[in-house]
Amino acid sequence: MFIRMKKLVIILITILSCNICAKAQDNTSSKRRTTTIKVNPTTLINELDLYLEQELSSKMSLEIGITGIYTDYPDYVLSKRIDIGQKKPNITTEQFVDGIGFGVRAGLRWYIFAPEGTQHAxxxxxxxxxxYKRVFYPAEDYVFNNTTYKEDAHKDVYGIQLLLGRQYRRQRLVFDPYIGVGLRAKVYRYDNYTEVDNNMLRKDRGQLVSILPSLHLGVKVGLNLKN
Structure with missing residues (x-):
């Protein structure tokens, strides 16, 4: 009886020790997970893109980002200056140039081929x-019969990207060039006024939806917060 109890105690201690070791390894592993802050200098012409990449394992990470938009001039070039027969929103050049907004993004990253000997993704x-992005265009004045009316506009952008890239690490520095394709839907909404017969004014609420494929090429530069 005593021998059986002794064996049972040894088995329980062994199981408990294994659980403690496993938890300790998990804690150690979680401490080694790196967090990286990155910026995309290739988009600085119209917006500031900041990213946070959190390593989940040696093969996977989660990347989230926020965007501050300070001009929408590139979209003016694409939607109005380049004519491929597409419909064009009733938004002026000044509104495109002075448009401001924000954006959010999220993606899961799978590391397919890793350098030999690396312990991180x-x-x-x-x-x-x-x-997702939202751009607010400044309201423009429309004067009619000594009365000023406001012509408002904004744009929502929804999209998906499929990126292929390679991340290089030099101590705490990170270089992240990428290339990819995607699909982007732009929804323009705008209020315009038009003078009609009999000295009357008509308010038009317009909406234009544009769905087009997209190409992506750039590089992100960042810094590891943990070694």
């Missing part, structure tokens, strides 16, 4: 991204 990766 790095190397060649595949990353699907979802993003």
């Amino acid at each position: 790095s190397g060649t990766y595949f990353q699907p991204n979802l993003f």
Whole structure:
């Protein structure tokens, strides 16, 4: 009886020790997970993109980002200056140039090929991204019969990206070039006034939906917060 109890105690201690070791390894592993802050200098012409990448394992990470938009001039070039037969929103050049807004994005990154000997997520990766942007265009004055009316406009952008890239690490520095394709839907909404017969004014609420494929090429530069 005593021998059986002794064996049972030894088995229980062994199981408990294994659980403690496993938890300790998990805690140690979680402490080694790196967090990286990155910026995309290739989009600075019209917006500031900041990213936070959190390593989940040696093969996977989560990347989230926020965007501050300070001009929408590139969209003016694409939607009005380049004519491929597409419909064009009734938004002026000044509104495009002075448009401001924000954006959010999130994606899961799978590292396909990693450098030998690395303990962190790095190397060649595949990353699907979802993003949303909202751009506010400044209201323009429309004067009619000594009365001023406001012509408002804004734009919502919904999109998905499929990116292929490679992350390079140099101590705490990170270089992240990428290339990819995507699909982007732009929804323009605008209020315009038009003078009609009999000295009357008509308010038109317009909406234009544009769905087009997109190409992506750029590089992100960042810094590891943990070694």
